[in-house]
Structures are given as structure tokens and as C-alpha cells.
Amino acid sequence: MYKVKPEDVIPTRTSDEAFALDDLFTPTQKEAEKLARVWGQMAKQFNNPTSLTTLMRVVHLFVDTRMKPFAKQSVCAVGCSFCCKLDVQINEIEARYIEENTGYKVEKANRVKVLNNDYCPFHDDETATCKIYEYRPLSCRWFFTADSYEYCLDPNVAHAISAENGIPADPHLKELRSIIDRANTGDEGDIRNFFR
Numbered sequence: 001m002y003k004v005k006p007e008d009v010i011p012t013r014t015s016d017e018a019f020a021l022d023d024l025f026t027p028t029q030k031e032a033e034k035l036a037r038v039w040g041q042m043a044k045q046f047n048n049p050t051s052l053t054t055l056m057r058v059v060h061l062f063v064d065t066r067m068k069p070f071a072k073q074s075v076c077a078v079g080c081s082f083c084c085k086l087d088v089q090i091n092e093i094e095a096r097y098i099e100e101n102t103g104y105k106v107e108k109a110n111r112v113k114v115l116n117n118d119y120c121p122f123h124d125d126e127t128a129t130c131k132i133y134e135y136r137p138l139s140c141r142w143f144f145t146a147d148s149y150e151y152c153l154d155p156n157v158a159h160a161i162s163a164e165n166g167i168p169a170d171p172h173l174k175e176l177r178s179i180i181d182r183a184n185t186g187d188e189g190d191i192r193n194f195f196r
């Protein structure tokens with residue numbers, strides 16, 4: 001059960017208001033310079049990976065830095081975790097990274113998600129927080145809502161969210177997803193199919 005009710009703490013906007021925020025997706029010059037540096041480090045790691053952990057840390061640093069301008073403008077806040085009921089697509093590389101760094105063991109199975117009522121296995125129901133926050137996958141790192149958390153209750157409603165195919169329309173994020181998918185030689189699917 002939630003300790004904090006989202007409606008008590010989370011502001012909402014209409015989608016039109018969210019899309020109208022000019023600086024929603026724009027990194028500052030300093031952030032843009034950092035992004036370029038991290039992209040360079042990431043490219044080196046892809047060509048000559050020293051370890052899965054090092055590679056994924058650089059990947060996560062890039063995504064977190066890129067999403068910062070959007071995150072600052074989003075309505076997402078502690079106390080809301082409705083998006084943890086949505087599908088969370090990961091691949092074997094991300095599953096192994098979580099296993100190596102958190103101790104949770106990969107246990108593959110074809111688990112059927114119950115519509116939009118089934119939380120991710122790493123969701124802490126008491127606090128509405130993520131038990132593996134530092135190591136959470138890309139799908140969670142680039143997902144923010146800019147209009148209203150209420151839309152996250154229905155995955156079929158189009159609204160102002162970020163993701164690699166949403167906003168910002170950033171070719172780097174798409175490229176990154178495709179690099180990681182190409183590097184993956186194992187399975188891919190919903191996080192519930194890797195962990196219980």
C-alpha cells in the first residue's frame with residue numbers, strides 16, 4: 001500500500017500545457033558538453049568493454065544526464081509508481097547486470113502480467129519505491145510523465161511521456177537502444193519474465 005498518495009503530492013498539467021513548455025527537453029550548454037563526453041566514453045566501452053558493470057554505468061550516466069532537463073519538468077515524484085505496473089522491457093544484458101549488482105537471481109519464466117494491475121517484482125509496495133533504483137533498467141530511466149500521472153494507469157492513452165520513442169525525439173537514445181539490442185545475444189522481454 002502507498003504511504004504517500006500521488007494525488008496528495010503530485011501536480012498535474014494538461015498534455016497541451018506539457019508540450020508547450022519550451023525548455024522541457026533542452027539540455028543546458030553544460031549538460032550538452034557533459035553528454036558529448038559521456039557518449040565518447042560509452043563508445044570506447046562498446047568497442048572494448050572492460051566489464052558489463054562499467055559499460056552499463058556509462059550507459060546509465062548518459063541516459064540520466066540526457067533525461068535531466070525532462071525530469072526536472074516532469075510531474076513524477078516519490079509516492080507515485082504507477083508506471084511500475086506497465087510493461088518494463090529489458091534484455092538479457094540488463095538482466096545480468098541487475099543480477100551481478102543486486103544479488104537478485106535471474107529466474108526466467110513466461111509470466112503473464114495481469115493487465116495493468118501487476119507491479120514489477122522490484123517494486124516496494126510499502127513505500128512505492130524501487131528496490132534496485134541505482135541499477136534499474138533503461139526503460140525506467142528514460143520514462144517520465146510531463147502532464148498527469150493518472151494517464152499512467154492506462155497504457156493505451158497517448159500523453160506527454162518520455163521514452164526512447166517518445167519525447168525528446170533524440171536520435172542518441174534510439175541509437176543507444178539499438179546498440180544494446182544488437183549486443184544482446186540472449187532473451188528480451190518484460191522484466192517479470194526474468195525475475196520473480
Ligand code: SF4
Nearest residue numbers: 084120122123130140
Ligand atoms: S525496476 Fe524499479 S523503477 Fe523499474 S519498474 Fe521495477 S520497481 Fe519500477
